[in-house]
Amino acid sequence: MKRTAFYRSRWLVLTFSIICIMSILLAGCAQQAATKPAETPKTPIKIGGTLPLTGIYADTGKEVYGGYQHWLEVVNASGGMLGRKVELTIYDDASDVKNAVTLLEKLITVDKVDLLAGGYPGTCASAQMSVAEQYKKVYVSMGGHMTSFTKGYTYSFGAPPLMGEWWFEGIYRWLGTVPQAERPKSVAIFTMNNPIGAALLADAVERFKSLGIEVVINEKYDLPLASADSIVAKAKAANAEVFVSGGLLPDGVLTVKACKTQGYNPKLYLHGIGSITRGWVAQLGSDGNYICSGNSMSYRLPYPGVDELNKWYAANNPPASNAPDYFLFGYCWMQVLQKGVEGSQSLDDTKIRDWLKSHEISVIGGKWTFDSRGLPPTIDFATQIIDGKVELIWPPDVRTHAPVYPKPAWGK
Amino acid sequence: MLSWYEIAHGLIGGIFVGAAYALLSAGFSLTWGVTRVINLAHAAFALLGSYITLTLLEMAGIDPLVSIVFIVPLLFLLGLGLHYFLIKPTAKRTRDITGASMVLCFGLYIIIENLLVIMFKSDDRVLHSRYSDISLAIGPISVALTSIISLAIAAVSLVIIYFFLNRTYTGKAVRAVWQDREGAMLSGINVEGVTAITYGLSLATAGVAGLCLVLMYSVTPFIGFSWLVFVFLVAIMGGLGSILGVTVGGLIVGLIVSLGSVFIPLAYINLVLFVLLIIVLLIKPSGLFRR
Numbered sequence: 001m002k003r004t005a006f007y008r009s010r011w012l013v014l015t016f017s018i019i020c021i022m023s024i025l026l027a028g029c030a031q032q033a034a035t036k037p038a039e040t041p042k043t044p045i046k047i048g049g050t051l052p053l054t055g056i057y058a059d060t061g062k063e064v065y066g067g068y069q070h071w072l073e074v075v076n077a078s079g080g081m082l083g084r085k086v087e088l089t090i091y092d093d094a095s096d097v098k099n100a101v102t103l104l105e106k107l108i109t110v111d112k113v114d115l116l117a118g119g120y121p122g123t124c125a126s127a128q129m130s131v132a133e134q135y136k137k138v139y140v141s142m143g144g145h146m147t148s149f150t151k152g153y154t155y156s157f158g159a160p161p162l163m164g165e166w167w168f169e170g171i172y173r174w175l176g177t178v179p180q181a182e183r184p185k186s187v188a189i190f191t192m193n194n195p196i197g198a199a200l201l202a203d204a205v206e207r208f209k210s211l212g213i214e215v216v217i218n219e220k221y222d223l224p225l226a227s228a229d230s231i232v233a234k235a236k237a238a239n240a241e242v243f244v245s246g247g248l249l250p251d252g253v254l255t256v257k258a259c260k261t262q263g264y265n266p267k268l269y270l271h272g273i274g275s276i277t278r279g280w281v282a283q284l285g286s287d288g289n290y291i292c293s294g295n296s297m298s299y300r301l302p303y304p305g306v307d308e309l310n311k312w313y314a315a316n317n318p319p320a321s322n323a324p325d326y327f328l329f330g331y332c333w334m335q336v337l338q339k340g341v342e343g344s345q346s347l348d349d350t351k352i353r354d355w356l357k358s359h360e361i362s363v364i365g366g367k368w369t370f371d372s373r374g375l376p377p378t379i380d381f382a383t384q385i386i387d388g389k390v391e392l393i394w395p396p397d398v399r400t401h402a403p404v405y406p407k408p409a410w411g412k
Numbered sequence: 413m414l415s416w417y418e419i420a421h422g423l424i425g426g427i428f429v430g431a432a433y434a435l436l437s438a439g440f441s442l443t444w445g446v447t448r449v450i451n452l453a454h455a456a457f458a459l460l461g462s463y464i465t466l467t468l469l470e471m472a473g474i475d476p477l478v479s480i481v482f483i484v485p486l487l488f489l490l491g492l493g494l495h496y497f498l499i500k501p502t503a504k505r506t507r508d509i510t511g512a513s514m515v516l517c518f519g520l521y522i523i524i525e526n527l528l529v530i531m532f533k534s535d536d537r538v539l540h541s542r543y544s545d546i547s548l549a550i551g552p553i554s555v556a557l558t559s560i561i562s563l564a565i566a567a568v569s570l571v572i573i574y575f576f577l578n579r580t581y582t583g584k585a586v587r588a589v590w591q592d593r594e595g596a597m598l599s600g601i602n603v604e605g606v607t608a609i610t611y612g613l614s615l616a617t618a619g620v621a622g623l624c625l626v627l628m629y630s631v632t633p634f635i636g637f638s639w640l641v642f643v644f645l646v647a648i649m650g651g652l653g654s655i656l657g658v659t660v661g662g663l664i665v666g667l668i669v670s671l672g673s674v675f676i677p678l679a680y681i682n683l684v685l686f687v688l689l690i691i692v693l694l695i696k697p698s699g700l701f702r703r
Contacts, residue, residue: 054529056534056634057534058529058534059533059534059535190678193678193679219677219678219679220677220678220679221673221678221679221681222678222679222681222682223638224635224638226429226642226666226669226670227425227426227428227429227666227669227670227673228425229421229422229424229425229428229670230418230421230422230425230670230671230673230674231673231678232421233417233418233420233421233422233674234418234673234674236417237415237417237418249536249630250536250629250630250632250635253536253538253629253630254628254629254630257556258556260545260547261547261554261555261556262421262554263554278535279535279536282535283536283537283538283630284538285540411545
């Protein structure tokens with residue numbers, strides 16, 4: 001009897017113990033199952049894109065790549081994104097639009113990257129925006145001027161864009177503050193006959209007219225410009241007080257040389273893309289001074305992070321004293337993507353897109369909200385080369401130097 | 413209302429541009445005429461001349477005018493090499509040397525372009541010589557000294573080539589091969605040697621033309637193709653193998669792009685150029701100065 005009771009109680013204890021152990025194990029498993037997604041698979045987030053690392057745009061393409069790589073170092077040093085390390089795959093598109101498109105599709109469909117990095121230059125970016133839209137992937141780049149942002153793409157962001165249509169916006173706004181009596185009276189406009197030239201001076205005639213400045217010449221020239229002698233002679237003969245040359249560096253060099261040779265010194269000299277490139281100052285020396293232009297990125301911007309990037313770049317790339325513009329463009333595009341990922345707490349491109357379009361972000365290029373086209377408010381930085389440096393003369397809150405107007409004589 | 417100031421600048425600018433392109437086209441026209449080879453790499457060799465000038469000036473302070481002493485023999489040797497190691501072996505293996513040489517030379521162009529990018533990067537380069545900032549006043553007209561020097565070099569070079577082809581035995585042999593290859597062979601002319609000299613001469617003039625162009629323009633490794641378009645225009649308009657033809661063709665092209673822009677909108681200049689080319693081809697397909 002006692003023996004039976006003993007056995008019975010022993011079985012009860014054993015059964016109870018098994019139930020307890022099983023309960024604990026099951027509870028543990030359940031808890032593990034519940035927490036597993038939060039702990040995340042520890043695979044890195046893959047970001048992929050293409051850049052022109054060889055070919056005609058290689059020099060600036062490598063600068064953008066430098067910006068991407070430095071962003072990658074910074075973000076991984078601070079723990080990555082969403083608690084995961086970040087990996088970057090950049091294919092060389094050899095400055096070819098077809099390669100840029102093909103390789104981006106490969107990154108999406110074969111490499112299956114989580115996120116896209118923007119391409120460069122505008123021709124490649126513009127073509128890739130279409131691919132990004134097709135696969136519903138967020139795409140942050142400079143875009144391909146305004147036309148690329150008016151095609152109804154919803155996943156593309158110009159952050160900042162390199163927008164021809166905004167190029168001289170700062171100049172127009174600054175001219176509006178110059179007293180009427182001191183304002184130039186006439187302008188001669190010469191633009192390169194291509195989409196960039198058209199974008200640069202899309203509404204120039206109307207804008208100058210609204211400022212009370214008479215447009216005495218408005219012509220387009222084909223690249224390469226064989227001779228600037230007659231262009232400058234026309235402007236000089238017309239007594240144009242503003243000379244606008246909406247071109248690149250080679251035609252800019254020709255027109256500057258012709259202006260100097262002919263002794264034509266307009267009160268205000270505006271030039272397109274070429275004058276903000278490093279080559280302008282390096283190749284023209286003091287003749288390149290006092291030429292005004294525009295931009296949407298600069299190492300002189302007073303926004304958080306720019307100083308640190310300049311210091312890092314100068315320390316790692318002697319004899320450079322500051323980060324080049326295209327390095328900063330690259331860094332900024334990745335910064336915007338990071339804001340979207342961290343803001344939406346997701347790698348879902350639609351969630352990232354929606355978050356970016358509904359929140360204000362602060363990056364090295366400024367503080368922005370994006371409109372439905374993926375564009376920030378009009379960027380109106382006006383530049384002038386002063387003592388061999390690209391100074392910001394507009395808007396007042398970023399100004400690094402007062403505009404030098406009227407332009408001093410050549411060689412002064 | 414047009415002013416004499418505009419017309420004078422258009423005229424002078426056109427002469428400067430035209431002379432440089434005439435010299436650049438002279439060698440191209442010679443090799444096309446003599447050997448039926450369309451050397452698409454011709455402008456790339458001119459670019460070599462530009463970069464040699466820039467490098468000698470920047471690295472060793474050698475004046476651009478003195479750099480001719482280096483450019484001419486170096487490019488002449490390259491011309492011989494081009495003939496013996498590329499064109500000649502290709503010609504032996506094909507019946508259509510014109511087509512084959514175009515592909516070959518296009519490949520060569522790409523190789524030279526990429527080598528220039530590796531060596532000099534793709535940035536624009538401007539020549540800064542001791543006379544870069546000097547301009548001369550001719551009445552109310554101001555002219556850059558570099559443009560005058562470029563014109564002088566081009567003019568002297570064209571005159572030298574003209575006299576070489578018309579006054580020397582070797583030059584006459586070049587012309588003989590160009591006019592009737594088999595007849596020249598039967599006359600005992602060393603066609604092989606003459607052809608090699610033609611390539612040497614062609615590339616040497618291209619190198620000097622590169623010097624003339626870098627005196628006036630900024631250069632990048634990618635500018636060669638733009639030059640090549642003008643080379644085709646001038647050579648076809650002037651007539652293959654004719655030095656007088658390329659000189660006049662160069663001046664016509666130069667005057668249209670510079671003086672023409674005084675009278676017609678700049679955007680129509682290329683239209684006018686190519687319409688003129690079509691007219692020349694329709695009326696005189698061999699070019700203005702080819703008999």
